[in-house]
Amino acid sequence: MSHRQARRWLILLLMVAAFAWLISNMWVWETALGYLFSQEAQVIHPRASLLVLVLEHLRLVAISSAMTVFIGVSLGVWATRPGGREFLPIITDITSFGQTFPPVAILALAVPMLGFGLLPTVAALFLYGLLPIVRNTIAGLDAVSGDLVGVAYGMGMSRTQTLFRVEVPLAASVIIAGLRISIVINIGTAMIGAVIGAGGLGSPIIAGLVQDNLAYIIEGALPAAMLAVLADQLLTGIEDSLKTGGD
Amino acid sequence: MAQRLLGRNNVALVGSVIGLSSLFFSWLTLRPNRLAAGTHISLWDSAGWAATAIIILWLACLVSSLSGWGKSGNRRAIYLGMTANIIVVVALVLVGLTATLLVGDQSPLLRVSLGAGFWITLAGAYIAIFAARERLRGRGAWRNAVSWTALAAFGIFLITGLLQNLSIWQEFSGRESRFLQELGQHLFLLGGSVATGVLLGIPLGIWAVRSKGAERPIFFIANITQTVPSLALFGFLIPPLSALSFAFPALRELGIRGVGTTPALIALTIYSLLPIVRNTYVGLRQVDPAAVDAGLGMGMSGFQIFRKIEAPLAAPLVLQGVRIASVQVVGLVAVAALIGAGGLGWFIFQGIGQAAPDLILLGAIPIIALALMVDAVMRAVVRLATPKGTGKESQ
Structure with a gap:
């Protein structure tokens, strides 16, 4: 690991630590928001502490992203194998078609089918998050040079060995980029999940909008923005280290 | 046979x-x-x-x-x-x-x-x-x-x-005027923010290409703002705008308030910036230096080179950026209904509030159709703007 990379990870680590400290010390928020919005009688959303809200939020994203990664990567791998090649055009078509759908519309469509709460939110996040991962898995695997795959076969590697030892490592940074896009979109869409009762960091914002309490809005918006930026930076870090690690 | x-x-x-x-x-x-x-x-x-x-x-x-x-x-x-x-x-x-x-x-x-x-x-x-x-x-x-x-x-x-006699139609027929009004608002928010995004984004993209010092901060800020969840970005704008309209009642007369159209337009413009800036930057960067050299050799001035060589060659990628921004904004406008900006998202959140699935569909289906139409129209525009003979017609 180069000096520059080490410094970058150190900064990221400090940012994560600062975020964790900030969300577990509610008095900081109470003081700051109380000072900024002295006209509000109450500045902290009473439903739950920020730590609980962040954990709720992360749970939504984690469940859906775990399913997304498993199914999305498998689908992408299958579509680039001889057995699934035939389906590559339709899968690419559906992913780009689906990308045009707004995430909120997917969330809204899940309600008539699955009702309110955790289930429709997770289902919508899963479906929408699938697209970037499938797309990037296909793009990453397709970009692996055919010569290299030929060499791997020449060395006596089986198809599975070639996939896991040559193709996936070479495609890893592109796949992680898909994962990053998918997770960042999911963190944002999970905010709207609060409207259909899935909890998370959207709930203080929605409560603030309904009760016209500006402090609640900031209490939800600030940690949500930090969470999304942190997740993005962490995954970009992993992506970059895979890129340089391959050389 | x-x-x-x-x-x-x-x-x-x-x-x-x-x-x-x-x-x-x-x-x-x-x-x-x-x-x-x-x-x-x-x-x-x-x-x-x-x-x-x-x-x-x-x-x-x-x-x-x-x-x-x-x-x-x-x-x-x-x-x-x-x-x-x-x-x-x-x-x-x-x-x-x-x-x-x-x-x-x-x-x-x-x-x-x-x-x-x-x-x-x-x-x-x-x-x-x-x-x-x-x-x-x-x-x-x-x-x-x-x-x-x-x-x-x-x-x-x-x-x-x-x-x-299908329920979605029945939901619509009771609300025709409301539907047209919210559709108009949706299109207004879309057009207003993407147009502003173009006016700001293209100069920013050109600046990022021309100046080494500007490149990093421009992309840093554009990337960060794109990452912030839409509901959070709308939320951030509400307190300062409320404070402004409270401090200067004249602004309130102009319609600048904490909630409603103003914060929605600002946030949506911010979101449309990244794709436009990025594609302007990439579009200008990929112009073949030989083409610029040819222009110099013909005695063109710097502005002529930009207008006659760089701009037309970069145009398809810039428009591609506008397409990505527009499709994305169609969906984000739906969220703006939560901060009182109206648009088709209004039906979605009313439907969720009343637990009326058909009302949700009355918002969601037109939004999806609009996104698909904007996508198709912009793809056609990109195709028209692509110069013949550069080998990029099929993109």
Whole structure:
């Protein structure tokens, strides 16, 4: 690991630590928001502490992203194998078609089918998050040079060995980029999940909008923005280290 | 000529199997009013003749996907594609007529909504039509027929009122003026923010190319703002704008308030910036230095080179950025309804609030249709702007 990379990870680590400290010390928020919005009688959303809200939020994203990664990567791998090649055009078509759908519309469509709460939110996040991962898995695997795959076969590697030892490592940074896009979109869409009762960091914002309490809005918006930026930076870090690690 | 090469089309096969499986689901749901639980109606309960027709047509698709897709498979593709189109037409007629029959002169509160079976048949037809179109590349007339017949029929049915007894239509007909108003607001927010995004984003992109020092901060800020969740970004703008309008009542007269159109326009503009800046930057960067050299050699000034060489060569990528921004903003406008900015998202959140699924659909379906239309129009614009002979026409 180069000096520059080490410094970058150190900064990221400090940012994560600062975020964790900030969300577990509610008095900081109470003081700051109380000072900024002295006209509000109450500045902290009473439903739950920020730590609980962040954990709720992360749970939504984690469940859906775990399913997304498993199914999305498998689908992408299958579509680039001889057995699934035939389906590559339709899968690419559906992913780009689906990308045009707004995430909120997917969330809204899940309600008539699955009702309110955790289930429709997770289902919508899963479906929408699938697209970037499938797309990037296909793009990453397709970009692996055919010569290299030929060499791997020449060395006596089986198809599975070639996939896991040559193709996936070479495609890893592109796949992680898909994962990053998918997770960042999911963190944002999970905010709207609060409207259909899935909890998370959207709930203080929605409560603030309904009760016209500006402090609640900031209490939800600030940690949500930090969470999304942190997740993005962490995954970009992993992506970059895979890129340089391959050389 | 009569030689039939054996060959199976697995994509068409999957489409047909999905289509056939729709027979096991309910096609319509009948509810005494818009909020009550409903009774499911299968294909068999609705109209015998249409049900039989749909089964036969799906079986025909299944059989035709099994063989004959060898070298001379074009005719097969036309059969399959047209059959799938006819299935969609029959399915639309079926649900339209059944809904009219069920509603009859019953209570006006009665609601008939589309069920899973209908949507699954639509999905199967989409896959079958896709498989046929893949095969018909370069065969203009038939490919167009396969692509558009069902959509054209849908348009005709919509105009002639065949579908007017379906619940989504009933939700609409009570709210026509409101719908048009929110659609107008949606388009206004979309157009306003993307236009501002273009006016700010293109100069920023040019600046990032020209100045080494500006490149990093511009992309850093654009990337960070793109990452922030939309609801959070809307939220951030509310307190400062409220404070502003509180401090300067004159601004309030101009419509600048914490909630509503102003914060929505600002946030949506911020979101449209990154794709436009990035694509302007990449577009200008990929201009062949030889083309610029040729311009210099011809004695062009710096501005002439920009106007006559760099700008036209970068235009397709810039427009591609505008396309990405527009499609994204169509969806984000829906969220703006939460901060009182209106738009089609209003129906979604009203529907969620009242637990009325049809009202949710009245917001969600037009938003999806709008996104698809904006995408198609912008793709056509990009194609028109792509210079001939650069080998990039197909992108």
